[in-house]
Amino acid sequence: MSTARGARARARTEITAAIKDEARRQLAAEGAAKLSLRAVARELGMVSSALYRYFPSRDDLLTALIIDAYDSLGEAAESAHAKAADAEPVQQWTTVCEAVRAWALAHPHEYALIYGSPVPGYSAPDSTVPAASRVGLLLIGVVREAWEGRGIARPPLPADLRPEAERMMADLAPDLPPEVVAALVSAWAQLYGLVGFEVFGQFHRVVEDRAVFFTHAVTQLAHHVGLLNHGRTAETPHRPQGRGKGTASGGRRAGS
Amino acid sequence: MSTARGARARARTEITAAIKDEARRQLAAEGAAKLSLRAVARELGMVSSALYRYFPSRDDLLTALIIDAYDSLGEAAESAHAKAADAEPVQQWTTVCEAVRAWALAHPHEYALIYGSPVPGYSAPDSTVPAASRVGLLLIGVVREAWEGRGIARPPLPADLRPEAERMMADLAPDLPPEVVAALVSAWAQLYGLVGFEVFGQFHRVVEDRAVFFTHAVTQLAHHVGLLNHGRTAETPHRPQGRGKGTASGGRRAGS
DNA sequence: CCAAGGCAAGAGCACTGCTCTCTTTTTAAG
DNA sequence: CTTAAAAAGAGAGCAGTGCTCTTGCCTTGG
Numbered sequence: 001m002s003t004a005r006g007a008r009a010r011a012r013t014e015i016t017a018a019i020k021d022e023a024r025r026q027l028a029a030e031g032a033a034k035l036s037l038r039a040v041a042r043e044l045g046m047v048s049s050a051l052y053r054y055f056p057s058r059d060d061l062l063t064a065l066i067i068d069a070y071d072s073l074g075e076a077a078e079s080a081h082a083k084a085a086d087a088e089p090v091q092q093w094t095t096v097c098e099a100v101r102a103w104a105l106a107h108p109h110e111y112a113l114i115y116g117s118p119v120p121g122y123s124a125p126d127s128t129v130p131a132a133s134r135v136g137l138l139l140i141g142v143v144r145e146a147w148e149g150r151g152i153a154r155p156p157l158p159a160d161l162r163p164e165a166e167r168m169m170a171d172l173a174p175d176l177p178p179e180v181v182a183a184l185v186s187a188w189a190q191l192y193g194l195v196g197f198e199v200f201g202q203f204h205r206v207v208e209d210r211a212v213f214f215t216h217a218v219t220q221l222a223h224h225v226g227l228l229n230h231g232r233t234a235e236t237p238h239r240p241q242g243r244g245k246g247t248a249s250g251g252r253r254a255g256s
Numbered sequence: 257m258s259t260a261r262g263a264r265a266r267a268r269t270e271i272t273a274a275i276k277d278e279a280r281r282q283l284a285a286e287g288a289a290k291l292s293l294r295a296v297a298r299e300l301g302m303v304s305s306a307l308y309r310y311f312p313s314r315d316d317l318l319t320a321l322i323i324d325a326y327d328s329l330g331e332a333a334e335s336a337h338a339k340a341a342d343a344e345p346v347q348q349w350t351t352v353c354e355a356v357r358a359w360a361l362a363h364p365h366e367y368a369l370i371y372g373s374p375v376p377g378y379s380a381p382d383s384t385v386p387a388a389s390r391v392g393l394l395l396i397g398v399v400r401e402a403w404e405g406r407g408i409a410r411p412p413l414p415a416d417l418r419p420e421a422e423r424m425m426a427d428l429a430p431d432l433p434p435e436v437v438a439a440l441v442s443a444w445a446q447l448y449g450l451v452g453f454e455v456f457g458q459f460h461r462v463v464e465d466r467a468v469f470f471t472h473a474v475t476q477l478a479h480h481v482g483l484l485n486h487g488r489t490a491e492t493p494h495r496p497q498g499r500g501k502g503t504a505s506g507g508r509r510a511g512s
Numbered sequence: 513c514c515a516a517g518g519c520a521a522g523a524g525c526a527c528t529g530c531t532c533t534c535t536t537t538t539t540a541a542g
Numbered sequence: 543c544t545t546a547a548a549a550a551g552a553g554a555g556c557a558g559t560g561c562t563c564t565t566g567c568c569t570t571g572g
Contacts, residue, residue, distance in 0.1 A: 007569080008519090012519095031373075032373075036559065037561090038558080038560080048559095048561085049521070049523095049563090052560095052561075052562085057560080058559095112373030113373075116373025117368030117369075163465070171462070186476065190445075190449040192452070192458075193445045193447065194449065196449065197445040197448065200374055205427075206424065207420070212416050213417065213420055213438070217445075219414075262538085263538080264539070264550085295528095303551070304528095305531080305553075305554095306552075308529095308530075309549075314530090
C-alpha cells in the first residue's frame with residue numbers, strides 16, 4: 001500500500017512529509033500565526049504555488065499538523081501509561097496527566113494549536129476526532145480498570161444532572177456508572193485548565209513549584225472521579241457487585 | 257481631568273475609543289487573527305497610517321483590547337457577585353463562576369484573546385496584570401469571607417506542597433491558610449478548563465446540557481476549596497463516603 | 513510510443529503591517 | 543497676536559502574505 005507504488009507516488013508522500021516537518025519546525029519556532037506557506041516553500045527550495053499540490057490551503061496544512069499533534073500527545077500519554085500499567089489507579093491517572101503536562105511544556109505551540117483558541121474561521125473537521133480522543137479514552141480506560149478491578153468510590157450526582165450523566169455514559173463508557181462518567185468528564189476538562197494555565201503563562205508569579213503543584217492537583221482530580229489509593233485510605237471502596245473480575249458485563253449500577 | 261483640556265485631547269480620546277470599538281466589532285465578528293488595522297481604518301474613514309498615531313502597532317491595539325476584555329469580564333463577575341453577596345459561600349462561588357461562563361459564551365473571541373493561546377511572539381505586558389487579576393481576587397474574596405465568617409473545611413495538603421502553598425499564601429492571601437490557597441489556585445485554573453472546553457467546542461457531542469453540567473462541576477470545585485453549604489450539607493465536600501446508596505439523591509440545590 | 517495527467521514554475525491579484533515623507537491643523541510660548 | 547513647535551492626517555511605498563491561473567516539463571499507464 002505504501003511501498004513501491006511508483007517513484008512518483010513515493011516522492012509525493014516524501015515531499016508531503018517534508019512539508020509537514022518544515023511546517024512543524026516553523027510552528028515550534030514562531031507559533032501558528034506566523035506559519036507561512038511561502039516560508040515553508042522557500043525553505044524547501046520550491047516555489048509557493050507548488051505547495052498547493054500537496055495542501056489545498058494553509059488551513060489544510062494546519063489541520064494536518066493538528067492531527068499530528070493530537071497523535072503525538074496521545075502517543076506520549078499512552079506510552080507513559082504503558083509503563084505504569086501495574087500501578088495503583090491513582091498512580092496511573094497521575095502518570096497520564098503528567099505525561100500530558102510534559103508533552104505540553106515540550107511542545108507549547110502545538111499544544112496551543114490543539115487546546116488553545118481555535119484558528120479564525122476554521123473549525124476542526126471530523127477527521128481530527130479519533131486522534132483527539134486518545135487521551136480521553138486513556139483516562140476512561142484507567143477509570144474502567146479501577147471500576148472493574150480494584151474498586152472505586154462513586155462521586156455524588158445531583159438529580160438534575162442524572163439524565164445528562166446517563167447520556168454521556170451511554171456515549172462514552174456504557175459500562176461505567178453515570179456519576180463516575182460525569183466526574184470524569186469534568187476532571188478531563190479541568191486537567192486541561194491546569195495544563196493550559198501553566199503553558200500559557202497564567203501561573204507566572206503565582207505558582208513557582210509547578211511540578212509539585214500539578215501532581216497534587218491531578219491527584220485530587222483522581223480522587224474526584226472516585227479513584228482510590230488501594231491500601232491506605234479510610235474511604236470505603238465500592239466493589240462492583242462484589243464479585244471481582246468474573247462478571248464485568250453484569251456489573252453496573254451497583255447501589256440500585 | 258478627562259474633560260476640557262483642549263478640543264484636540266478630547267478628539268484623541270474619542271478617536272481612540274472609536275478605534276477600539278471598531279476593532280472589537282471585527283474581533284467579535286472574525287476573531288483576533290483576522291483583525292486588520294487597515295480594515296479598522298477603512299471602516300472609520302481614515303487612512304491606515306493615521307491609525308499609527310493612536311496605536312504604535314497592531315499588537316498594542318491587541319493589548320488594549322486584552323485589557324478591556326479582562327475588565328469587561330471582571331466587571332461582569334463582580335456585578336454578579338454583588339447581587340449574591342448575602343448568599344451562602346458556595347452560592348457566591350457558583351454565581352461568580354457562572355458569570356464567567358456566561359461572559360465567555362457571550363464574547364468567545366474576547367475570551368480566546370485572554371485565555372486562549374497567546375498571540376505570536378507577543379507576551380502580555382505588566383499593564384494587563386491588574387485587570388487580569390479581578391476574577392481571581394473576587395474568588396479569593398469569596399473564600400476569605402467564608403473563612404472569616406462561617407467556617408470552611410481545610411483541604412488536605414501533602415507535605416511536599418506545603419512550602420509552595422505557604423509562598424502562594426504570602427503573596428495572594430496572607431490571611432488564609434495555605435491548604436485553602438493551594439486548593440483555590442487549582443480550582444481557579446480548573447474553572448477555566450471547564451469554560452475553555454465549552455467555549456472552544458471541546459464538549460461538542462460530549463456534553464449536551466452544559467449549564468447543568470457546569471453548575472455541578474463548579475459546585476464540586478467550591479467544595480474542593482473547602483466551602484460549605486451552611487445549613488444543610490446534603491452533599492459532603494469531596495469526600496465520597498463510599499456506599500453509593502446514601503448520596504442524597506434528593507436534592508442539593510442550595511437555595512436561599 | 514504517446515497521449516494524459518501530475519507537477520513545478522512564474523506572474524499576478526488583493527491583501528496585510530508598517531515606515532516615510534509631506535501637508536495641514538492645533539496648541540502654546542514669546 | 544504672532545510664530546514656532548507639536549500633533550494629526552494623507553499618500554506613496556516596501557516587504558511580505560494566501561491564493562489563482564497559465565505555461566510548460568516529464569513521469570506514467572494504456
